[in-house]
Amino acid sequence: MFTPSPYFRLRQKLHLKQYLAELSVLTGHPVSADELGSIEQAAAMRLAAQGEGSQYSVRLEIKFADISSVRFSKFLQRLSDANPSNIYVWTPRTIDCGAFLVPSLDAIKFDFDFTINDEGILAFTTRDLRDCLLLDFSIATTGGQVMTVETRGANWSKTVY
Numbered sequence: 001m002f003t004p005s006p007y008f009r010l011r012q013k014l015h016l017k018q019y020l021a022e023l024s025v026l027t028g029h030p031v032s033a034d035e036l037g038s039i040e041q042a043a044a045m046r047l048a049a050q051g052e053g054s055q056y057s058v059r060l061e062i063k064f065a066d067i068s069s070v071r072f073s074k075f076l077q078r079l080s081d082a083n084p085s086n087i088y089v090w091t092p093r094t095i096d097c098g099a100f101l102v103p104s105l106d107a108i109k110f111d112f113d114f115t116i117n118d119e120g121i122l123a124f125t126t127r128d129l130r131d132c133l134l135l136d137f138s139i140a141t142t143g144g145q146v147m148t149v150e151t152r153g154a155n156w157s158k159t160v161y
Contacts, residue, residue, distance in 0.1 A: 011096040019093035022117055023100050026089060028109045036098035045088065045099060049129045056157035057150060064137050064145035068111050075161050079133060080105045082155040085126035092119040101127065114145050131156035 016033060023031040066072055089100045089108070102108065105124060114137060116122070124133045131153030140146045151157045 015093040015096045018117075019091060019097045022091050022093070023089060025112050025116060026108050026122075027102060031100065033097075036100055038098055039096070042095050042097075042099045045125075045129065046095060049125055049132070056154055057152045058157045059148060059150040060161055061146055061148050062161075064114055064147045067135075067147065071161070072110065075159065076105050076110065078159045079131075079151070079156050082159050083126050083128075083131045083153070085128050085131075088125045088127065090123035090125060091117055092121060093117075105133075126153070126156075130154060 020031050020033065062072075084104065087102050087105055087107070088094075089102060094100070108124065114120075120137045122135045125131070132151070133156060134150040134152065135147055136150070137145065137147040149161065151159060
């Protein structure tokens with residue numbers, strides 16, 4: 001079993017405020033630390049998820065602005081229909097602060113700003129760890145804001161954008 005060292009506790013303390021701010025933007029309501037899972041749970045889930053669904057993966061690149069489009073909304077609905085499980089929200093700070101569970105993809109406000117985090121990455125994993133939506137946003141060589149949308153897992157990788 002994973003026992004967080006003082007180093008991990010320090011990382012949690014350093015990143016918690018920013019992490020809660022990210023989650024609050026993504027859910028549209030304030031998120032508090034007591035709503036998070038443990039660091040141990042996040043580490044165990046990350047390890048378990050690394051083996052799940054890795055053989056099934058589909059990736060495409062879209063304009064970041066398309067995240068607010070009807071097409072993207074319909075894509076999210078098809079993902080929910082394919083696996084209606086609760087969703088863990090992952091940001092670069094999840095492993096330091098604990099996982100956050102929401103009822104479904106519908107609970108996420110996908111109209112977030114391009115600068116929601118410096119790393120430009122968000123992931124949404126089903127509670128059963130069978131499916132994952134990875135959003136990797138960056139500046140293209142042409143200067144425009146783009147986002148790589150990757151679906152993983154037996155259900156979500158079959159969902160067409």
